[in-house]
Amino acid sequence: MVESAQTFDKLPSVQQLVNHYNTTLSQTHLRELLNDENRNQHLRASLQNQDGSEVILDLTHVKVDEAAVKLLHQVTSDVQLHEKIEGMFTGQKLNNTEKRSVLHVALRMREDETLIVPDSTEGDAVKNVHEVLKRIHAFSELVRSGQVKGYSGKTLKNTLILGIGGSYLGPEFVFEALRQDASSKQAADGRQLKFLANVDPIDFNRAIQGLDIEETLVVINSKTFTTAETILNAVTVKNYIINHYKNLHPDVEDTQSFVQAHFCAVSTNLPLTSQFGVADDRVFGFWDWVGGRFSVCSAVGVLPLSLHYGYENVRDFLSGVKSIDDHFRNTHDLSQNLPVLLGLYGFYNTHVAGHNTRSILPYCQSLLKFPAHIQQLDMESNGKSVTKEGVRFTDGAQAGPIIFGEPGTNGQHSFYQLMHQGRVIPAEFIGFSQSQTPIHIDGYPVSNHNELMSNFFAQPDALALGKTLEQLKAEGVPEFLYQHKLFTGDRPSLSILFTGKLTAFACGQLLGLYEHRVAVEGFIYGINSFDQWGVELGKVLAKDVRNVFADKEKGQDVDVKSKFNPATAYLLEKYLEKM
Structure with missing residues (x-):
């Protein structure tokens, strides 16, 4: 490691990279770079799954050459990236400001693995995780089978999640991603899952609309059980349930029984959950080494998703994340380590090339909530301007881009105009070779999914290649429209292609890629990606x-x-x- 550099921008490798970009690559158009297949073949990486499907990362449309790639690899050496990755998996206190380990990876570890949390009395984290998972499995099956009922004796067919931030965005992303997955859809038949996050009373009314409260189980997601918005919403729902049953049973004085029949919680504060009225055997814990935005694989996500989709489908989701965990930790060839590459080229586009925005563009409508989750995951983690050691960045040095996105092709009719002819915004295209719900209409040349995916492949080229004056003249475009129809191109992007469909396993893989990508960028910036002051x-x-x-x-x-x-x-x- 280069010890003399206090901030990442002072690292010699980073300075050389910036200089190389400014003097060479900024003057080299992507049209020229893309025509070099020898270059291109070194900018592709893939992960082979056991079922024969692949996850392919294509970086050919990023403005890099061989020299830039070598310098990026030097950056990983200078910041001791491998050591920091290993430190995360072994429980080092990477969250130094709060003196905590960062162990969301333990949430996905197999039951036969072991991870003793350093300087802690809690023992084996993996054993503790699986004890909670077993409780969730058992409880969710009791609810889904109708053995656990509401106060009136009705089956609890609906789940209402109360939470905000990571306690809401992560579970909602996975919920939407799996709604049209065949196995998950079948398991959720006849059930509803809704979210109440905002303290705005409008959100409360939207959430309860269409719900039979006698068939509804409420999950309160709050680690400390003190989150202001979540607890106010919990009290609001609690009063709603009590008033509902008091109108039906005016002679019943013990309203606690109404509450206990319809509430469970994900929290570590048993005294407060008990005081609220949640029975202790309906409280599912997690640990201070799980940050909110990384908590979807904890009880925060696993409990409500298991209630809705069944534990087996959620287990497949966790297995998908685990496959990326193993790949990330064990693939020391950086040219094939997908999360490392995502982090490196994200850092490159942001700091080296100077683009302070990033668009997440899934060509899959089921991922409509994925950009919002990544927005929080990335911006809350890496939106910092001070190193872990408390050294403020020098002027001009910034960490973390602005994240936004929308599924394709909806986004093409929204903000792509700016991306093509306005600001340069590095784009990240996510696609699948197969649809969750394929349709092919007789008389149409391609299926609905292939119509969608034709845009997935066309847009990166449109951004990179643009359209020249010569092309416009050859097409006979009127001269007064030349500048209006000119596309300068030279706009970077990357593509992630899953050569299957969006299953629970693939959904987990996608989450794992981006969770670890965030960590990699934070390691390069030298910041604490795991606090949020x-x-x-x-x-x-x-x-x-x-x-x-x-x-x-x-x-x-x-x-x-x-x-x-x-x-x-x-x-x-x-x-x-x-x-």
Whole structure:
């Protein structure tokens, strides 16, 4: 490791990489690079699955040459990437600001594996994980089979998840991804799963709409059971259930029995869950080495998804993530390590090439919630400007791009205009060789899925190659439209192709690729990707505003001018006049 460099941008390999890009690659068009098949063949990597399918990563449309690739590999050596990856799998306290291990990989480990958490009394993390998984398996089967019922004796066919951030975005992504998977769809027949995340009362009304509350099991996802939004929503749902049953059974005084029949929780705070009314045997724990945005493989995701899709399908999902864990940890040939390559070329596009935005473009409608999950996963992890050691980045050095995305081809009719003729936004295309729900209409030249995938293959070329003045002239385009129809091209992208369909296993693989990609980029930047101090300040300031609202609701006079800056005080007074 280069010890003299305090921040990543001072590493000689990084500086050489930036210089090479500025002096050579920025002057070389992707049209020229793509015509070099010797170059191209070194920018493809794949992972072979046991069923014969592959996960293929195509980096040919990134603006790199052989020299840039060598320098990127030098960067991994300079930051001791292999050592840091191994440190994550062995429980080193990579989250140094909170003095915690980062062990979401333990959530996917096989039961015959062992991982003793260093400097901890909890013992074998893998054993503890599988004890919770067995409880979830047993409980979810009791609910799904109708042996565990609601207060009125009805089968609990509906699941309502209360959570926010990673306790919501991760499970929702997987839920949507598997809705049209044949095995998962069959297992979920006759069931509903809904989410309540926002403290906005509109979200509550949207969530309960169409639900028979007597057939609904509520899952509260809150590690500490103190998350403000989640607990307020939990109390709101609790009161709704109590009022429902009190109207039906006005003589029943013990409302606790209403609550116990319809609530379970994922939390580590048994005193508070018990105080709320959740029975202890319906509380499923996880550990402080699981960050919220990495928690979908914990009880946070496994419990509600098992209730809806059945444990076997969720187990396949976990196996898919595990396959990427093993590949990531054990593939020391960096030219074939998919998460490492994703991280390296993400870093390259962001810092070296200077593009501060990244678009996630799944050509699969079932992945409609994947960009939102990756937005949180990446931006909350790597949206930092200080090293793990507390050294602030120098001016001009930034970590973490802005993430957004939309399934194709919807996005093509939304923001691709800007991507083609406006700002340069590195794109990441995700596709599958087969559809979850194939359709082929007689008389049409291709199936619906192939119509979709024709765009998956065309868009990277359209971004890279563009359209020249010579081509426009040859097509007979009127001269006054030349500049309007000119596409400069030279816009980078990468593609991930799964040579099968989106199954639970493939869904897990996709998640694993991006989880580890985030870690790799964080390791290169030298930051702590596993804390999130940036979310704290707003919460603190919100308490001051909440206190003003509380006083106002009590009928007390409030003086906002003495408590807030003039700009905020003005708008706040306008709100108070009409609240």
